[in-house]
Amino acid sequence: MIYIPGFIRVTKDRRIAYYPSGEKGVGVRKFERGGKTDAEVEARVRVIIKEVELGASLKIDADATWAAVFVAWEAEHAGVIKEGTYRKRLSAVNAHLLPSIGAEKIVQTDITTLGRVVDHVVASGTKIDNFMSVFQSLMVITSWARTKKWVAAECFGGPVEVKMLYKNGCMRTRTQSATNEDDESSISIADVPQWEDVVRLSNEIGDITGGRGSSLLIGQKYAAAVRVTAGTGLRLCELLAVTARRVDLKNGFITVDRQLDRYKPWVPRTAMPTAPTKNGITRKARIWSSIKPDLELLLEGLEPDDPIVGPYNGISWWADAWGNLLKEAGERCNWTWSGHYLRHHYGSFSTAPVEQGGKGMSYPAVQKSMGHKTLQTTIETYIHDVSRDDEGWID
Structure with a gap:
């Protein structure tokens, strides 16, 4: 069995209790079922340790979600940036970012998080221009959150991986744009x-x-x-x-x-x-x-x-x-x-x-x-x- 720090406790029936703060007795303790086998419990404990350590390196609660980041960005930028830009960012948040990753924990963010955003935008049947706008909005908000040390430097993965997903989304939405039968440029x-x-x-x-x-x-x-x-x-x-x-x-x-x-x-x-x-x-x-x-x-x-x-x-x-x-x-x-x-x-x-x-x-x-x-x-x-x-x- 791996070393278990003091803020985590595993019971005989494989339940896990831990403090998201990383310090025993600090904050609200959380409980969850670890799994059916010792191996599953050990794997889950490793994940919890990683999440708590990442949360400690960031200035944000380990349970904080992307929804909290989006809400904070909206509050700080209302009336500060150009209204058209603000509306474009909010449109991306409400239509695609919140539905796809709003409930996801910041500390669990990786390349699959970005993949869910891309898939959500593509599945909506939107055109390439809108996909590019949503992608840009996510990058802008993430960059802002990074200055506050709320997200890791390369939370979505390396530049090569991010670029590949971006190109994939562009290709898929470009194809949709070319074959979209509901093109409103000609309606009878x-x-x-x-x-x-x-x-x-x-x-x-x-x-x-x-x-x-x-x-x-x-x-x-x-x-x-x-x-x-x-x-x-x-x-x-x-x-x-x-x-x-x-x-x-x-x-x-x-x-x-x-x-x-x-x-x-x-x-x-x-x-x-x-x-x-x-x-x-x-x-x-x-x-x-x-x-x-x-x-x-x-x-x-x-x-x-x-x-x-x-x-x-x-x-x-x-x-x-x-x-x-x-x-x-x-x-x-x-x-x-x-x-x-x-x-x-x-x-x-x-x-x-x-x-x-x-x-x-x-x-x-x-x-x-x-x-x-x-x-x-x-x-x-x-x-x-x-x-x-x-x-x-x-x-």
């Missing part, structure tokens, strides 16, 4: 959900929120919010920032001059955290008349500054919660698109000719309504071919 009516699909999704949202909020009216309102998204083309955070005074039912417009700041918690009974719109454009989004009853329901009983789609049950991270609701409802009703395709439904059917079931709006009108920075974006995104191969003459 056949690619977007039909109105029947939107209704199915809205009904599921209504069932979920009505049950959790113990209110039929809550369910009806959140179901209406889904249809309003499809009938206005608002982005998720734009919808959640709309207040009653911004809705003009008489003329059929919603003023979009801000969006919910998804990177800040919305504490109950406090002002909504907001951010500028994408591209910094203030616009009037045109409303399909078919969803007027849904907007009337959402506006019922509201004060001018009340949000038309506010959080329920004290939810503070409302943008994430709404996105998760859309995902959960989509899985229930076999919705095969992302929530963003509610916006594409609006863009595609607004620009489509009437004979295709669309609204027949001009591209410049849709560009202004949807807040695209350039007309080219609108034209290249929503493509409609209504010609017939057996017709040669052009009238």
Whole structure:
């Protein structure tokens, strides 16, 4: 049997008790089952000793996880670095880093930790640019943590190993980018959900929120919010920032001059955290008349500054919660698109000719309504071919 330091104790039934601080009697003692055999217990004791020794060389608790590092980085850099950079880093943390390695102990970090991040990003179906951004964000945060002696100098392995994983991730996401059938640079009516699909999704949202909020009216309102998204083309955070005074039912417009700041918690009974719109454009989004009853329901009983789609049950991270609701409802009703395709439904059917079931709006009108920075974006995104191969003459 190996030498067992004083801060570790192994019982006859192979249970291990130890102090993560590395000093007997200092801190909270932890208990765990060592294994079924003496060899397994010995192997586990070796790991514990290594973790505690590494933790002692670092200025961080031996049980600290990567989630703690990410939270500390966010707190220290909020309002200090450029807002765009801060948002990009937070997006990487929330979408990929926390889900893949947030629960992992710092002292257990090695090349497999980095591999889990790479696999998570690739599995999300993202493109190479986003993979590179996530990888860079992890390296930046790790470098910052290293200055505080929270992580080891080469915690992910040597430079050669790290570079190999980076190249592997680039290759895999580059391949996905080339073969991605959901490339949004060219979307036709056949690619977007039909109105029947939107209704199915809205009904599921209504069932979920009505049950959790113990209110039929809550369910009806959140179901209406889904249809309003499809009938206005608002982005998720734009919808959640709309207040009653911004809705003009008489003329059929919603003023979009801000969006919910998804990177800040919305504490109950406090002002909504907001951010500028994408591209910094203030616009009037045109409303399909078919969803007027849904907007009337959402506006019922509201004060001018009340949000038309506010959080329920004290939810503070409302943008994430709404996105998760859309995902959960989509899985229930076999919705095969992302929530963003509610916006594409609006863009595609607004620009489509009437004979295709669309609204027949001009591209410049849709560009202004949807807040695209350039007309080219609108034209290249929503493509409609209504010609017939057996017709040669052009009238």
